[in-house]
Amino acid sequence: MNEIRDAILADQLDALGGLAVPESYRAVLVRKDEQDMFVGLPTKEKDPRKSLHVEEVPTPELGPGEAIVAVMASSVNYNTVWTSIFEPVSTFGFLERYGRVSELTKRHDLPYHVVGSDLAGVVLRVGPGVNKWKPGDEVVAHCLSVELEDPAGHDDTMMDPQQRIWGFETNFGGLAELALVKSNQLMPKPAHLSWEEAASPGLVNSTAYRQLVSKNGADMKQGDVVLIWGASGGLGSYATQMALNGGAIPVCVVSSPEKAEIVRRMGADLVIDRSAEGYQFWRDEDTQDPKEWQRFGKKIRELTGGEDVDIVFEHPGRETFGASVYVAKKGGTIITCASTTGYMHEYDNRYLWMNLKKILSSHFANYKEAWEANRLIDRGLIHPTLSKVYPMEQVGQAALDVHRNAHQGKVGVLTLAPEEGLGVKDAEKRAKHIEAINRFRGV
Numbered sequence: 230m231n232e233i234r235d236a237i238l239a240d241q242l243d244a245l246g247g248l249a250v251p252e253s254y255r256a257v258l259v260r261k262d263e264q265d266m267f268v269g270l271p272t273k274e275k276d277p278r279k280s281l282h283v284e285e286v287p288t289p290e291l292g293p294g295e296a297i298v299a300v301m302a303s304s305v306n307y308n309t310v311w312t313s314i315f316e317p318v319s320t321f322g323f324l325e326r327y328g329r330v331s332e333l334t335k336r337h338d339l340p341y342h343v344v345g346s347d348l349a350g351v352v353l354r355v356g357p358g359v360n361k362w363k364p365g366d367e368v369v370a371h372c373l374s375v376e377l378e379d380p381a382g383h384d385d386t387m388m389d390p391q392q393r394i395w396g397f398e399t400n401f402g403g404l405a406e407l408a409l410v411k412s413n414q415l416m417p418k419p420a421h422l423s424w425e426e427a428a429s430p431g432l433v434n435s436t437a438y439r440q441l442v443s444k445n446g447a448d449m450k451q452g453d454v455v456l457i458w459g460a461s462g463g464l465g466s467y468a469t470q471m472a473l474n475g476g477a478i479p480v481c482v483v484s485s486p487e488k489a490e491i492v493r494r495m496g497a498d499l500v501i502d503r504s505a506e507g508y509q510f511w512r513d514e515d516t517q518d519p520k521e522w523q524r525f526g527k528k529i530r531e532l533t534g535g536e537d538v539d540i541v542f543e544h545p546g547r548e549t550f551g552a553s554v555y556v557a558k559k560g561g562t563i564i565t566c567a568s569t570t571g572y573m574h575e576y577d578n579r580y581l582w583m584n585l586k587k588i589l590s591s592h593f594a595n596y597k598e599a600w601e602a603n604r605l606i607d608r609g610l611i612h613p614t615l616s617k618v619y620p621m622e623q624v625g626q627a628a629l630d631v632h633r634n635a636h637q638g639k640v641g642v643l644t645l646a647p648e649e650g651l652g653v654k655d656a657e658k659r660a661k662h663i664e665a666i667n668r669f670r671g672v
Contacts (some may be wrong), residue, residue: 345404548570
């Protein structure tokens with residue numbers, strides 16, 4: 230592994246095809262025999278530092294249509310938090326089901342789960358049938374793993390019955406020194422970004438693109454008023470940029486003055502600090518307060534000059550969903566994914582049904598959407614929102630930051646890269662965008 234890292238750091242990428250693939254590598258994982266370790270604890274008391282381990286694991290067999298990537302950096306997404314606290318279910322059930330698909334997929338059903346749904350690195354080996362990529366290619370990976378043997382997947386791969394999220398519903402994820410991916414997960418690494426910067430957008434940038442921009446999502450147009458929950462977070466920070474780039478009018482909801490300042494630096498003018506406003510959408514655990522929805526809607530109209538929102542970019546879920554349905558305009562759209570505050574949504578259907586509003590669901594992105602989202606990064610139209618970077622040994626703390634919402638934007642993790650700032654190939658383009666690339670750093 231040291232030879233591989235040294236060759237990448239020395240930019241001797243052509244040599245990688247001649248180096249042996251290590252028999253084992255270091256990876257961040259959860260263990261099957263610990264999947265009940267948090268039973269009985271409230272969600273917020275479940276600590277990823279106790280369940281995420283860095284261990285040496287065997288390198289998986291390389292199959293047709295696959296690639297092994299030397300991972301220089303990765304990042305933490307909320308699905309890593311879910312995996313680490315075994316909520317809403319243990320991911321070992323996903324691995325068991327995937328293992329029953331074929332002889333090849335049995336590799337994934339193991340007593341440990343290597344996690345992570347982002348990476349930036351260099352292709353080390355490709356399997357039979359891979360023609361687009363070769364050893365030495367600098368890449369990032371999106372997290373759609375799909376078999377594509379069913380006709381349903383050929384119109385939109387997210388509709389394939391064997392669609393899974395790599396590193397969450399499959400094994401051998403990106404928080405590791407090596408990763409196993411399907412070749413149709415690979416995309417070119419933006420040359421003006423460092424390894425950790427390039428690794429951070431993948432999942433959330435692609436998710437935001439499909440959810441907000443794609444015809445498979447809200448199909449945002451110029452002039453749309455878009456309410457964005459958690460506008461400085463992993464998903465929201467990309468949705469905010471896409472709204473601004475697309476000529477829409479984002480109304481950014483954040484939870485502190487510091488987060489409000491971040492979204493203003495991105496160019497957003499209409500910002501609601503929900504902590505300062507003191508919104509309490511729930512009177513108690515079982516009862517919502519419609520008067521707070523009304524107060525929230527009034528604040529939005531104050532900011533927009535009397536307009537309600539065309540699109541609600543929803544991902545918190547239970548805590549905010551009733552308010553989201555209420556504040557959308559007549560005929561408006563609530564586009565939802567994730568549900569990080571709870572999956573059991575409640576809303577007053579009168580405000581939906583009598584006002585012809587639409588609730589749409591969105592889940593990650595197909596290859597085309599992920600490619601287009603990555604292209605926006607490469608063109609310097611969308612920028613990474615990386616705020617902090619941890620070494621792999623401290624991934625538990627990185628996941629805890631995300632679990633407790635003690636972070637801004639994205640939290641990165643160095644795997645093979647020995648330090649931050651490496652991997653930049655286009656210094657001129659980087660200099661042009663350096664202020665935007667760094668605007669989340671250290672916040």
